[in-house]
Amino acid sequence: xxxxxxxxxxxxxxxxxxxxxxxxxxxxxxxxxxxxxxxxxxxxxxxxxxxxxxxxxxxxxxxxxxxxxxxxxxxxxxxxxxxxxxxxxxxxxxxxxxxxxxxxxxxxxxxxxxxxxxxxxxxxxxxxxxxxxxxxxxxxxxxxxxxxxxxxxxxxxxxxxxxxxxxxxxxxxxxxxxxxxxxxxxxxxxxxxxxxxxxxxxxxxxxxxxxxxxxxxxxxxxxxxxxxxxxxxxxxxxxxxxxxxxxxxxxx
Numbered sequence: 001x002x003x004x005x006x007x008x009x010x011x012x013x014x015x016x017x018x019x020x021x022x023x024x025x026x027x028x029x030x031x032x033x034x035x036x037x038x039x040x041x042x043x044x045x046x047x048x049x050x051x052x053x054x055x056x057x058x059x060x061x062x063x064x065x066x067x068x069x070x071x072x073x074x075x076x077x078x079x080x081x082x083x084x085x086x087x088x089x090x091x092x093x094x095x096x097x098x099x100x101x102x103x104x105x106x107x108x109x110x111x112x113x114x115x116x117x118x119x120x121x122x123x124x125x126x127x128x129x130x131x132x133x134x135x136x137x138x139x140x141x142x143x144x145x146x147x148x149x150x151x152x153x154x155x156x157x158x159x160x161x162x163x164x165x166x167x168x169x170x171x172x173x174x175x176x177x178x179x180x181x182x183x184x185x186x187x188x189x190x191x192x193x194x195x196x197x198x199x200x201x202x203x204x205x206x207x208x209x210x211x212x213x214x215x216x217x218x219x220x221x222x223x224x225x226x227x228x229x230x231x232x233x234x235x236x237x238x239x240x241x242x243x244x245x246x247x248x249x250x251x252x
Contacts, residue, residue: 031059036085050077058086062093069093071102075109087112105187107216117216121223131216138222139214141184146209148177153205155179161204165196177207 027031040048045056056074060244061069064163074090075083090113094100104110111131118128127134142229146158155174159181166183174178186192193211201209 027063031062034062034089035059036082051079051082055082055086058089065096065098067098069098069100071100071104072139073104074102075104075106083109084112087208095129102167107220110216119220119223126223135213136220138221140218141182141214142186143188143212143214144181144183144193144197146177146179146181146197146208147207149205149207151177153177158204158206161200166193182193202207215236 019219021190022230027037029180032041037052037055037059040052040056042226045053048056054074055078058071058074059220069090071090075086078086087109089130090100090102094113100113102109116129116132116136117131119126119134127138143160148155148158155171159169162181166186168184169181171179172182183193188195190211190213190229197204197206197209197211200206
């Protein structure tokens with residue numbers, strides 16, 4: 001790999017600091033170390049795993065300190081530790097005033113990297129805005145997760161309580177001492193849910209609980225299933241800003 005990397009660095013013609021073989025080798029070794037590819041430098045790239053090839057592609061893209069970085073599924077095929085290391089590198093590039101445009105189907109990756117998000121359905125842009133704006137506009141309800149004092153606690157009583165306060169609430173999951181509900185609507189929002197649960201915490205034998213907004217995964221699924229009508233969608237962001245520090249486009 002080292003020879004191919006070196007040759008590519010010389011052929012691109014975009015690196016001002018590379019004026020001789022010594023400086024070229026220094027840049028190559030720096031990127032190999034930064035992307036944790038030093039172990040693979042003497043191995044033919046044809047034998048690389050998918051994740052290692054993605055790292056190599058990112059290293060090549062970083063040659064010359066680009067002002068715009070285009071990445072397609074950058075962490076695909078990587079283990080969790082390597083994935084987060086790559087995200088750290090991408091975030092460092094953004095902090096260094098590099099605009100990053102990436103495509104991904106990983107909502108976790110979008111949450112970690114993107115300041116603005118674009119979602120595509122059947123080749124057409126559906127929305128553009130910050131993560132919070134998209135969740136607020138296209139999300140549906142809240143997720144309430146409770147951990148009971150004991151596994152023998154009456155989960156049915158909690159379900160009845162939740163439905164009496166928030167109609168249409170339904171039980172999503174139950175395992176051991178954990179119960180999880182989806183609350184489609186809450187007039188007072190998160191504050192109302194917290195207030196109701198905190199006031200009845202002891203009576204319902206709730207050890208602790210959490211309330212979260214609709215996840216980006218759920219928004220993605222709603223688009224994929226056609227639960228959001230195309231004609232109701234605008235490409236305008238919440239603030240009309242044109243600052244594209246980081247965008248993620250999902251192609252469904």
